[in-house]
Amino acid sequence: MIKAIFYKEWLKIRWAFIALVLASIFAIIYICLDVRQSFEMSGALRNWLQVVLRKNMYYSAFRYIPAVSGIVIGIFQFVPEVSKKRLRLAFHLPVDERKSLFLMELVGITANLIVYLLLAIGLLGFSRMYFPAEIVNSTFITILPWILAGFVGYMATAMIALEPSLLLRIVYAVVSYGFMQLLYAGTFLNQFQHSIGKYGIVTAIYLLTVLFPGYRFRRGAK
Amino acid sequence: MENVIECINLTHKYGNKLVYENMNFTVQKGRIFGLLGKNGMGKTTSINILMGFLRPTSGRCMILGDESHKLTPRVRARIGLLHEGHVTYDFMNVTQIEKFYSRFFPNWKKEFYYDLVDRMHVPHQQVISHMSCGQRSQVALGLILAQNPELMILDDYSMGLDAGYRMLFMDFLTDYVRAYNKTVFMTSHIIQDMEKVIDDAIIMGYQKLLLQAPLKEFMRTFHRYIFETPYPEKITFQEEGVKNTEVIRNHMTVYTFCERAELENILSAKGVEYKDLAEESMTLEEAFIGLTGKY
Secondary structure (H helix, E strand, O other): OOOHHHHHHHHHHHHHHHHHHHHHHHHHHHHHHHHHHHHHHHHOOOOHHHHOOOOOOOOHHHHOOOHHHHHHHHHHHHHHHHHOOOOHHHHHHHHHHHHHHHHHHHHHHHHHHHHHHHHHHHHHHHHHOOOOOHHHHHHHHHHHHHHHHHHHHHHHHHHHOOOOOOOHHHHHHHHHHHHHHHOOOOOOEEEEEEOHHHHHHHHHHOOOOHHHHHHHOOOOOO | OOOOEEEEEEEEOOOOOEEEEEEEEEOOOOOEEEEEOOOOOOHHHHHHHHEEEEEOOEEEEEEEEEEHHHHOOHHOOEEEEEEEOOOOOOOOOOHHHHHHHOOOOOOOOOOHHHHHHHHHOOOOOOEEHOOOOHHHHHHHHHHHHHHHHOOOEEEOOOOOOOHHHHHOOOOOOOOHHHHOOEEEEEEEOHHHHHHHOOOEEEEEOHHHHHHHHHHHHHHHEEEEEEEEEHHHHHOOOOOOOOEEEEEOOOEEEEEEOOHHHHHHHHHHHHHOOOOEEEEEEEHHHHHHHHOOOOO
């Protein structure tokens, strides 16, 4: 049964997932080429100063990719479920409804995680070739909130899609947007060094919230 | 006889708007039940309650021993649902959807599904969303037959189907139900199709259940009489058995559970002048309209 649910979710998101993986690879290649071009055009010293002293984020192209990935996978996964109330099909399967929802969510989270890991490994691996460990570490700390924003974007999309009430959809959208804005508030390197753990915990709690609109959908709420 | 569905004092409201009150009906094992009702009488609400997607405001609805809004996975496996519009996972193709559903049901009968689907000569790689409405209906029915459930709840199975597909659907369904002693609870807008297959009729009226009876009994006991009378507009009936009347010029039509002699007594007691009293046979659709009214 679990394999069948994974199979269904994969069928829904596979093209979006492949497109996001390709987009992530292109984004990393773009960042690499951009940095290399800067090194060649302006010289290593100037670039070094830009990064170390002016805290220039040479990977700013990375910034919104996780959120876009989260929202796109959320749309591909949950819009087909709610159009024509197709989620009723899932809720009639001989599987506990909460388990069904969590398995669906697990597929989305895993797909997003793969995209984020690809992006992070590509970016950090490339950074190690040009910058010292301190810069690579600060890059990691800086991109973490953006990755968390990706998960929040995914969950927000799922909740908004599943929620039957327009009013609650607006509430979820506003709360999620506010939380994502907090995660994007960083304007310089390492800004979240001491608070990323707390943001991580709040994001983990966010992962449970899909149960509420799912439960309301199940009960025929309006 | 074992009750597969049992609704007791079922009441439902949307906010303050009452849909129906204290509705009672039972569905017995091995029979085909048709739920009939005009638009807005609460058919969809009843189906949603039966399918477990709506909790009734009060009363109980038991399906195979479980409350309908708290069906356990084990009981859900024994119920096949056909959703209005033949909704399926239409992003899958013919093979993928069979593969998906087969993992959930231990008594899965793959051959039932392909027997029906292959009649349409559709390639197995065909994505369901690219099929016609009729073809999608056969896929949805094939999946339910393959599930091999004890109870099938079919919500407006005829929606969007032409005569050929409606006939194919009903032929397959009735053959299967009779052969394997299944129970069916169905709704449809096409009452003449239901007349051929249902054993029992449940007819809903405004905020209440008007009738639950075996179809043959209903058709035998419900009558339409037409007679000529000079002042039909002056005749009113308060009698329990008289359900509806229609007047066209000086002809009056009476829909009633009364026998001819009983109606004649009523007319005589009222001092009504009449002539050419005759009974006209009815189809189920005419009887349904006779019972519920045209408006």
